[in-house]
Amino acid sequence: MSIKAKQVAGVTTLVVAIVAIMSAYHLATLARMSLEETRLRGEMMARAIYHRARAVVPPPGIDLASALRNDGGVRSILESGIGYTPNVTYVAIVDAKGAVIAHPFPTQEGQILPEQEELGPIIERGAISQLRAVYSDKTYEVRQALLAGEEQFGxxxxxxSTILIREEFKTALNTALGTVVVALLIATFVAILLSQWMLRPIHVIQSGLTRLGRGELDVTLELPGEEFRDLGSSFEAVSAQLSAVRTKPLPSAATDLESVMENLEDAVALFSPSGEVIFTNTAMKALLAEHSEHPAMRQLIDQTLAGRKSLGPLPITAAAPAGAAEHTRxxxxxxxxxxxxxxxxxxxFLGAMLVARNLGYLSHVHS
Known part of the structure; x- marks a missing residue:
């Protein structure tokens, strides 16, 4: 994956992740607030029924349950509770055994009303429990104890019901998904533009290196921004050094070899297959000038040219001139x-090379 693709993918992923996290937080908050609002409305209704029920005084000979069932105020609150909020499915007063004392629908009175899970503890558990409650088909309850004196009467x-909360939550979820898609498109477009701007110096440097590779001299870079000014100066300095090196004539390999051979302490000579001297260094010239007719030297060269095989080493001591002093010999x-x-x-076969090592010089160097 190229640098541009990585940058676009990184920026897009970061933006989408942020939008998704914020959307998830918004949805969790929406679920909690919707459940909390529904619970508060249920508690307000339960308090209203409780205060009206506390004000009911049964006539002599009539029990409290019958008085509550026949009280107009209680009945009015129960009947209006169904339309008070669309999330309420039933409103009832039940006795301690769960039998219905008063209900908006008289046909339900006297029947056992099954208990449902309370809504309050679900709201306190956390976001996952709240979302699970929103997407469940269960019915939850808000309860208020009803006292008769000091004892619980019912x-x-x-x-x-969370069906309407679920519909509201689905609408918010669709809005969040649309926001994520829009953010993805915008982030991709902005990341492409940003990558073009940030990668332009790299393209300029690559172009400059390509020109240097082609042999162009004095290549300069036009890099934008203060951040790349030092990099551009360094590149121009390197370009100037390469230009100076390329314009300077280089010594040939033959010239270097000849210089090395001329400064050798050992005598070196090259002979053609016919025995003609092709090359001699300074030490060999002096040696041939004084001892060119030395029998061992001449014989060694002739045998090498004839047999085309390397020979030696053969130690020799050049004869001193006649009449020389003993110390000279x-x-x-x-x-x-x-x-x-x-x-x-x-x-x-191209020829032969004769090397005469100066053992006296080597002994002097070793000492």
Whole structure:
């Protein structure tokens, strides 16, 4: 994956992740607030029924349950409770055994009303429990204990359904998904533009390196911004150094080899297959000038040219001139002769190389 693709993917993923997290938080908050609002409305209704029921005084000979059932105020509150909020499914006063004392529908009175899970503890559990309650088909209850004196006579039970909360939640969820899609498109577009702007210096540097590779001289970079000014200056300095190196003439390999051979302390000479001297360095020129007719030297060269094989090493001591003093003969350096047959890559014989090592000089260096 290219740098541009990674940058676009990174920016887009970051934006989408932020929008998704904020949307999830919004949905969780919406679910909690909707359930909390429904519970508060149920509690308000239960309190209204409770205060009216406390004001009911049964006539002599009539029990409290019959008085509550026949009280106009209680009946009015129960009947209006169904339309008070669309999430309420039933409103009832039940005795301690769960039998219905008063209900908006008289046919339900006297029947056992099954208990449902209370809504309050679900709201206190957390976002996951709240979302699970919204998407469940269960009916929840808001309860209020009903006292007769100091004893619990029964309870007020408000049935709550989460179907309408679920519909509201689905609408908000669709809105959040649309927001994520829009954010994805906008983030992708902005990331592409941002990557073009941020990667432009890299493209400029790549173009400059390509021009240097083609051999162009004095290549300069036009990098935008203060951040890349030092990088551009360094690139121009390197370009100037390369230009100076390219314009400077380089010594040939032959010139370097000849310079090395000329400064050798050992004597070196090259001979053609016919025995003609092709090359001699300074030390060999002095040696041949004084001892060109030395029998061992001449014989070694002739045998190498004839047999085309390397020979040696052969130590020799050049004869001192006639009449020389004894100390002069003692100072005459001893030489070690070696010949090498020279062939090309195909095995064709090209000549011979004679090397005369100055053993006296080596002994002096070692000491």
């Amino acid at each position: 309870s007020i039970r408000i049935g709550i 003692a100072d005459t350096p001893e030489r070690l002769l070696v010949t090498h047959a020279i062939e090309d890559g195909s095995g064709r």
